[in-house]
Amino acid sequence: MLLCAKDETDSTPARFMRLSAVAAIWKISNDPSLYIPICPRLFTDSECWFRRHVVELLEEIATPAALSALQERLGDIRFEVRQAAARAMAKVGFKN
Numbered sequence: 001m002l003l004c005a006k007d008e009t010d011s012t013p014a015r016f017m018r019l020s021a022v023a024a025i026w027k028i029s030n031d032p033s034l035y036i037p038i039c040p041r042l043f044t045d046s047e048c049w050f051r052r053h054v055v056e057l058l059e060e061i062a063t064p065a066a067l068s069a070l071q072e073r074l075g076d077i078r079f080e081v082r083q084a085a086a087r088a089m090a091k092v093g094f095k096n
Contacts, residue, residue: 059088
């Protein structure tokens with residue numbers, strides 16, 4: 001699964017594979033130290049819908065370990081990604 005999460009193929013199916021792999025890593029391990037380091041690379045994707053889905057996964061997981069990655073998304077060029085990051089940070093308990 002870690003290899004799937006690290007795949008860099010630029011296609012929609014590959015993007016969904018990466019999202020599924022990161023979600024599976026979380027569901028199987030319940031260990032933020034395995035999936036949080038993958039997120040910064042996933043956030044470099046050119047597709048805003050993909051970055052938003054990564055943020056939404058972090059919102060679902062709701063771990064303080066994700067705050068740094070989420071905080072960086074507050075500077076995303078797309079409003080929907082910034083909005084999702086703010087919502088996820090609130091769920092984790094971050095206060096401005």
